[in-house]
Amino acid sequence: QVQLRESGPGLMKPSETLSLTCAVSGYSISSAYFWDWVRQPPGKGLEWIASISHGGTPYFNPSLKSRVTISLDTSSNHFSLKLTSVTAADTAVYYCARRPLGYRDSWGQGTLVTVSS
């Protein structure tokens, strides 16, 4: 059974770069599927941030594309997200998820990132 676990900094200051990692167990990320990042600001809905295919092809939300990098580390079986120049608007719970095709069937528990001066 696949499990995903996010790790992140918790608290950040404006203008810093957010780095998140999703450790995957029970499935090899290089075998198949897509690997997603999704976020949820407090009290709000979900927002798709980016995806990466098992072969390393990235896909981005157009509204965030200029600030986002997504990557795979097949040797460690994890994938990562970097978001530059964060502001208070980037405060959210960040989730990683596995996406077989058009749906996300497994999710991490989420990690809260707060941006505050």
Add this chain to the structure above:
Amino acid sequence: QSALTQPASVSGSPGQSITISCTGTSSDVGGYIYVSWYQQHPGKAPKLIIFDVNNRPSGVSDRFSGSKSGNTASLTISGLQAEDEADYHCSSYTSSDTYVFGTGTKVTVL
């Protein structure tokens, strides 16, 4: 890309049926089968309950069903139970090879 439109809240009594709508455009909901629904209890991660418009993952109650007509997808919960009280989110693939979520709906069991 704009979020798909969902009602902010829907309520019903135990045993009743409720339907949540998810309205997009021909470039997302109306154009593809890749519409999915997620249930999210407070403080928890979303859980997949419907994929590809009307398919249920193994282990999900058959009280949950999905459908689509034109640019609007719908999630119906029949035989409403207290445990169904949660937030529900729809998601769709788009013609830009991206994904978009709905605005989210809070379901209250009266």
